[in-house]
Amino acid sequence: MIRVLVVDDEELVRSGLRMILEVASDIVVAAEARDGTEALAAVARHRPDVVLMDVRMPGMDGLSAAVEMSRMAEPPKVVMLTTFDLDEYVHTALRAGAVGFLLKDTPPRDLVAAVHTVAAGNAMLAPAVTKRLISSFAERGPTRSEHARKRLTELTAREYEVVCAIARGLSNAEIGRELTMSEATVKAHVSRSLAKLGLDNRVQAAILVHDADLL
Missing domain, CATH: 1.10.10.10 (Winged helix-like DNA-binding domain superfamily/Winged helix DNA-binding domain)
Incomplete structure (x- = not known):
C-alpha cells in the first residue's frame, strides 16, 4: 500500500486529491496538511511514501518544507503541485530533493500514475512540462x-x-x-x-x- 500525504492550503483541493487517489486500490491518503509546518509534523507522524505538496502556501511554503524533508534520515518522495508550468520555485524544489512536479489540472489517471511512478523510485521526467522546466531553468x-x-x-x-x-x-x-x-x-x-x-x-x-x- 502506497501511503500519501496531501499538502495544500485549500480544503477543496485536498478533498479532490484524496478522492482521486483513493480510487486506486493500492493508494491511501495517510494524512492531509494545510501548510509546510503541518506537513513536516505529518511526515514525522505518519511516515508517508509520497508527499503531494503545493508550492505556494501561507506560512511555510512547499519549497521550504521540501528542503526540510530532504534533510530527514528517511525522506519521503516529494512531488510539488503548481498552477504554473514554468515556476522558478519548482526548479529550486527539484534541486532540494523533490522528485518532480505536477500541474494541479493533471488528469486523474495521470495523477495516480505519477504516484505509482515516484513510489517505485522513478522521477517525474516523462511529462513534457517537466522536461521544459529542466531545460528552461537549468543554470x-x-x-x-x-x-x-x-x-x-x-x-x-x-x-x-x-x-x-x-x-x-x-x-x-x-x-x-x-x-x-x-x-x-x-x-x-x-x-x-x-x-x-x-x-x-x-x-x-x-x-x-x-x-x-x-x-
Missing part, C-alpha cells in the same frame, strides 16, 4: 557546463550511458531495453552513479546532464 553557461562535465567524468562509460538515458526521461525498464541489460543491473548502475556524483535522486542527475549541455 548553464561555460563555467557551470564545464564543472558539470568534469563531475560526470567520475562515472564509468556504462554509468554515463545510464545517467544520460535518465536525463532523456527513460524509466529503468526502458533503459534496460535500450542498453540490453536487466532492470536490476540498471538499478545498480543508477545507485552507484548517484553515490559517485553525491546526488539524492534521478531528477538531480538529469539536471546535471542538462547543465553539462550534453543532450
Whole structure:
C-alpha cells in the first residue's frame, strides 16, 4: 500500500486529491496538511511514501518544507503541485530533493500514475512540462557546463550511458531495453552513479546532464 500525504492550503483541493487517489486500490491518503509546518509534523507522524505538496502556501511554503524533508534520515518522495508550468520555485524544489512536479489540472489517471511512478523510485521526467522546466531553468553557461562535465567524468562509460538515458526521461525498464541489460543491473548502475556524483535522486542527475549541455 502506497501511503500519501496531501499538502495544500485549500480544503477543496485536498478533498479532490484524496478522492482521486483513493480510487486506486493500492493508494491511501495517510494524512492531509494545510501548510509546510503541518506537513513536516505529518511526515514525522505518519511516515508517508509520497508527499503531494503545493508550492505556494501561507506560512511555510512547499519549497521550504521540501528542503526540510530532504534533510530527514528517511525522506519521503516529494512531488510539488503548481498552477504554473514554468515556476522558478519548482526548479529550486527539484534541486532540494523533490522528485518532480505536477500541474494541479493533471488528469486523474495521470495523477495516480505519477504516484505509482515516484513510489517505485522513478522521477517525474516523462511529462513534457517537466522536461521544459529542466531545460528552461537549468543554470548553464561555460563555467557551470564545464564543472558539470568534469563531475560526470567520475562515472564509468556504462554509468554515463545510464545517467544520460535518465536525463532523456527513460524509466529503468526502458533503459534496460535500450542498453540490453536487466532492470536490476540498471538499478545498480543508477545507485552507484548517484553515490559517485553525491546526488539524492534521478531528477538531480538529469539536471546535471542538462547543465553539462550534453543532450
